[in-house]
Every structure is written in structure tokens, then in C-alpha cells.
Amino acid sequence: MIGGARVDSKCEVKSSVKDRSLIEVRREQLICGAVKLFKEKGFHRTTTREIAQQAGFSIGTLYEYIRTKEDVLFLICDNIYNEVHRRLFTATTAQGTVEEIELAIYRYFTLIDDMSDEFVVMYQESKTLSKEALQYVLKKEMEMVALFEKLLQACVDSGTLRIGRKEVGLAAHHIIVQGQMWAFRRWALYGQYTIADYIQVQTDQFFRGVIGDRS
Amino acid sequence: MIGGARVDSKCEVKSSVKDRSLIEVRREQLICGAVKLFKEKGFHRTTTREIAQQAGFSIGTLYEYIRTKEDVLFLICDNIYNEVHRRLFTATTAQGTVEEIELAIYRYFTLIDDMSDEFVVMYQESKTLSKEALQYVLKKEMEMVALFEKLLQACVDSGTLRIGRKEVGLAAHHIIVQGQMWAFRRWALYGQYTIADYIQVQTDQFFRGVIGDRS
Amino acid sequence: MIGGARVDSKCEVKSSVKDRSLIEVRREQLICGAVKLFKEKGFHRTTTREIAQQAGFSIGTLYEYIRTKEDVLFLICDNIYNEVHRRLFTATTAQGTVEEIELAIYRYFTLIDDMSDEFVVMYQESKTLSKEALQYVLKKEMEMVALFEKLLQACVDSGTLRIGRKEVGLAAHHIIVQGQMWAFRRWALYGQYTIADYIQVQTDQFFRGVIGDRS
């Protein structure tokens, strides 16, 4: 398993409710409803009343589980990185084979496909977060880049890839951005490609380029 | 020269000032100031009074040159595509050579480097636009994708590239997204790479992939 | 009882407060305060903040009970016609006697005397209403005219009055306008006449004219 520390407790969202399992349930409703609204109208055009209503409780109750509207956005981001951790970091190894990278790409792209609304919302609205929360999100983002850097570097070290140190960093970013592209360009890609197509073509072009030998 | 119709006059922003050249001047001030503010605080956190002040005139004067706050955002987007048209579309040919594509990539990436704040603002806030204005922006975006598709297809037709029809579309999006990446990931890339580095590495990886033969 | 359908529910002003009885209470405060202000300064010179303050709550609370400033004006008009309905339409019969008409005039003029500020505001500002709301008010106005037309026609039918069909309509309008006159010309009439004087003289002149036989 590779890197990725657990959620910093200092970044956790305060709640005045004591029952932990109730918090869990309510926040799941909250995130689910908020993502839908933010995707549709954006963070600023969505009111807290709408968030509460969509989640199925009153405005008063909403504020029992968050302190500010921004907390809702943070919960969404945090939730994403929890999933990233669970499905990507855990059980990813770096022995220096192309197959490892392909698997990681597969997992990452599949995750984005499953949570594409969440990802779109996060990338589109994260600049709204407070400095502190934004830092947390950027750190998580860098950890994802670092994961792919590690996988690529292992391949370089094992001689499987022959790219320079500089290119490793860029290639890692490249993969991350290609993942985002699937979420952000749905309007242009959907209908023409399945996620499976997309993974295959992008992986192929990543390794071999558009004029790479296909023999 | 390739495609890309001129700005639709029906999409132009109304002004109550009659002097055309004065409008030109004022709007340049306006765009310049607004980009700075939107980049820093986002569209919704920026007030119209701040926009006016940054542009160097009063709130009343601001509204002599736009009708709504959204118009400011549209002016920014429109301005970008005017530049795109001037620097990218004009004088780009599609004879089917790799050099043509490299030149177009160079021009596109350089343009983004010059106007990276504008591009970031546009991509981050364009969902705020009205349906009509958004459509206009998406159309312009698709024209850019189509430009690279045309260049790539010409290479496929001439036998220079051997990728399938499906991959052509994806590869075109790919180039566009790589350009955006330079604007959006400055925080991670700047300091490590110059725009020249970036263009070279990305072009290289685009054509030959990370394991492509570099002999 | 004569004509006059109940308030169209579709014309009701929306409120975001759920407690019906609270709405009732707050709107009464609202109408009372707003009439005072509108009478004094007119609709356009009165600000929503002043309305809220006069009613005894904050600007935020005001907008929990109305959607637009125009709603305040509509509430005033609606309130008037509710009273008109309660005090004039209910229990008015049309058997064809002069006494019936005199009673109706008495009730109508007394009502105007009780709510003269409301009536003045309504007639002075109703052109400010939206097309839809104005239509509603005009319909109510026509129902009042129709009430007196019915009473007069009954007298014509019974032979008590000998005026032509055309004159019936005009006479009905005449009564309505004489009522308004009491509200609008207070500055000239008050002090010289009581409402009782006014009713008596106007009724008399209406039936017998200024040269009518008084023997």
C-alpha cells in the first residue's frame, strides 16, 4: 500500500449532535443532496434552505450538523478523498511494472466515473473553500499525484520506462488530469465513448503516444 | 486558414454609450480589472462595486457599459475567443504534417500562457453564464476541438498517424485539456517547468507516449 | 344577497411562513402600516424598509410575508374588497324599492368613511399593480358597479324609477364615484360636512336633483 494519511482530525466538521451514527446518516443525506444541487446550480446559487430541503430536514436541523455553508462543500471534498483512499491507495503496490500503473489508472478512472458529479463539484468550487480547507484539499490532490509519480518512478528505476526525472512529474499530473477530463467533458464524450473505451484509449496513448508503434 | 466564424453580433453586450471607441477602451479596463478580481475571489464573491473600482470608474459608469454582472463574465470569455481566433485559427493550415500540429500546439499553449488568468476564470465560472451565453462559449470551445481534429485527421489521411477515427476525437480533446492544465496547475508546475519545457515534453509525450522509442 | 364571488385563491400572495394565523396577524400589521405610509408619501416614495419598520418588524421578516413590494399594495386592495364583500354584498337584496338603494348607499358610503385612507391609496396607486393584479381589482370594481346597477334596474322594472337603460349604468357609476369623492375630497369637505350630512345630501340630490321638488 502507498501513502495517504487518514483525515486530519483538526479538519473535521464540528457538529452539535452527539450521536455519532446519526451524524453519519445525516451527513450522507446531506452530501448526496448537496452534490446534486451544486452540480446543477453551483455552490453560490444554492441556498442553505435548498440544501436542507433536498437532504430531507429543516434549516434548523441542517445547522445542527454543520457550522457554515462552506462545511457542506468541505464534507463533499472529504468524502471524495475517503473514497480515493479506500479504492486507490489501499492495495496499490509499486514494484515497477506497467501493469501496476494500468491497474491504478483503471481504478482511478473508474472511481471518477462512479463519482463524477462529486469530482466536478469539488474541482469547480474548491476555490470557495477557506484557506485552511483549501490547503487540505490541495494536499490530498498532491498525494494523488505523488501516488502516480511513485508508480512511474518505480518503472523508471526498473528500466521499464525511459523518461527523465522531470517528465515523471508531468506524466503523473497528466494522468490525474485525464481522469478529470472524463468528468468534465462528459457533454462532449458521453455517447461516443464508454468508460471502458476511454480507459483503454487513454492508457494506450499515454504509454505509446499517437504515433507509437502498434505492431 | 481553418474554420472559426467571427463573433456573432447577436451575442454582443449592449451598452448605452454611443462612442464605439470609448466602449472599446472602457471594456478593456473592465476586463482587465475583472479578471484580476475573479481570479482572486471568484465571480460570486466579487461585487459590482469592486469591479467598477478596479476598472477605475464608478458603479454608475460600469452600468453604462454592461447590462448585468454576468455581462462582465461574458466579455471576458468573448475576449478570449477573439484572441484564439486571431492567434490560432488565422493562418493555421491542414496539409497533414506533424509540424503543423506542433505549431498549433505551440500557438495554443503560448496563448494560454499569456492569458492564463483569463482562461482559468472562464473555465471556472462559465457555468454561471446564462444558457444562451453558455451555448456560445461551448460552441467556441467545440470549434477549438474541431481545429485539432482537422489537423489530426489530415495526418491520418496522409498516413503520418495511424490512429483510429475514434481516437482522433479523443486526441483533440486531449490537446485542449493539456493546454488548460498549464493554466490550472500553475501552483504545482510553475517553478519546475517553463512554458517552453512544458510544450516540448507534452508534445513529445503526445506523439510518442511515455514508453515511445526515443532513439 | 347579491353577486360578488369570493377572493380568487390564485390571486393570493405567497408567503414562506407556514403558520396561517401568524400570517393573518402579520399582514394586518403590514396593511395598517403601509396604508399610513402610502397615504402620506405615496407608494413609490415609501421604501420597503419603512414599511417593515412601520409594521413593527425587520426588512427580512417583511419578505417572509410578501414576495415583492407590489404585493403590499395588492394586499391593501384585496383587504378592501374583502370588507366590501362582507359589509355591502352580503345581505343586500334587490326587490325594487328606493329604500334598498338608500341602504346600500348608506352602507357603501359608511364603509368608505371607515376605510377612506385605504380607498384613497387603492385608487391612487392601483395603476402601479401588475397587469394581472390590476385586472383583479378592476373586476372587483365592476362588481360594485354591477351591484348598484342591479338595484337600480330592479327599481326601473318595478316602475319606481323611470330612467332609460343607458342611464342606469351611468347612475351606478355615479354612486360609486360619489363614494370616492368623500374619500378624495376630504381636504375640502371635512369640517363642513359629517358623513351623515354627506350621505343625506348626496342621496337626496341623486334621487331628486338640485331642482327637484322638495315639497
Next chain:
Amino acid sequence: MIGGARVDSKCEVKSSVKDRSLIEVRREQLICGAVKLFKEKGFHRTTTREIAQQAGFSIGTLYEYIRTKEDVLFLICDNIYNEVHRRLFTATTAQGTVEEIELAIYRYFTLIDDMSDEFVVMYQESKTLSKEALQYVLKKEMEMVALFEKLLQACVDSGTLRIGRKEVGLAAHHIIVQGQMWAFRRWALYGQYTIADYIQVQTDQFFRGVIGDRS
């Protein structure tokens, strides 16, 4: 000729233009355009730009002929009373005959028919006038009432009418209000009655009432 002093010079609207005949011309355009706009949208919903445009000159020029927007309203009122003076006061005598009154009613009602938009605007918007200007308008209004009072009183003195002193005042107001009714109730009366019908019926009912002997 009966009462009605000429325009108080202290109430005249100041203009920075010196050429008197030019002022005359411009103000006529002004009044004509403004009445149209005020009738349609009301004083407050009409902007000074619209007034200038409708009158056929620029906003800057408008302010060469008035000092404030309110002046426009005052000019309209003043213009009305100039006409009233010209067509009603001049050459009206008070010998104590019914024919004199009928002639005055005829002149007054005809005047209102000719200038009904002006009258509607004046009565609907005059409360917007400054205290001083309002006083002037009310004084003019009272002079009109006084005119009819004088005519009526002459008839009482000559024994033609047998109404009390109190009723004289009311009857005078009555005539004035009936005139206004023709302007204000056009929406209900027009199409059913011509101004000739209206004058005849109202004069008749005024003198003889609805049950008066018509033998």
C-alpha cells in the same frame, strides 16, 4: 367673466435658456411627450431620459428647460389650468340662469374630453408635487369649484334653484367630480357613451335626479 387670477410668477419653472419663444416650443414638446409617458407608466416609472427622448431632445437639453423632474409634472398641471382659464373662466357670467350652468358644464366637460390624458395624469400624480406646487394646484382646483359655486349661488339667489347654502358647495364639487369621472372611467364608459351623451345625461340627472319629473 368670473375669478381666476393669472399664473403666479413665483411658481414659474426656471429655465437657463433665454429665448422665450424657444422655451415655449420646447415645453410644448415636453408636455406632450411627458403626458403620454406618465399616462402609460406613471410619473415614477418614467425616467427623465425617456421624457427627453420622447420630446425629441437629449437629456442635457431637457435640463436646460427644467430644474427637476417634478417641474415636468408641474408644467403639465400649469398647462391644464391655463386652458381651464382660457376656455372656462373667460366669458362665463353669473346672472342666475340654468342655461349659464349648463353652458359651463358643457365647456368644462368638453375641455376634459379634449385633455383627458392631461387631467388623469394631474389627478393621479399631483400628490408627488412639492408642498408649494401642490398648494398652487389645489388653489386652482378650488377656483374651479368656486366658479360653479358662484353660478349655483346666483341661481339660488334668483330663486331658480331651491337648495340650501350647504348643498351649494357640495353640488359644485359634484360637477367637478363628474367631469373627472369622464376622464377616469373611460375604460368603463367609452364605447357606451359619447361625450355628448354623457353631458346630456349627467346634466339632466344633476338638475332633476333619477326620479325627477321628466314631463
Next chain:
DNA sequence: CATGAATGAGCGTTCATTCAT
């Protein structure tokens, strides 16, 4: 005399947040 660009006080309305019940 005529123009119209510039000004900024002031308006109607929204909405995150609180707190008494």
C-alpha cells in the same frame, strides 16, 4: 444652446445564520 458620459445615493431583494419553542 446642445450633447451625453459620468456620478453615487438609494432602492428592492436575498439568504446565511440564530435561537426561542
Next chain:
DNA sequence: GATGAATGAACGCTCATTCAT
């Protein structure tokens, strides 16, 4: 724990008026 009525700071936008040209 849950509710929703109350709050008021803050926003986008308008428009009467001025004044340099």
C-alpha cells in the same frame, strides 16, 4: 434533537442630476 420565524448585512442595479466639451 428538531423546527422555522426572525434578523440585517450586503448585493445588483437604477436613475436624477451635473458638467466638460
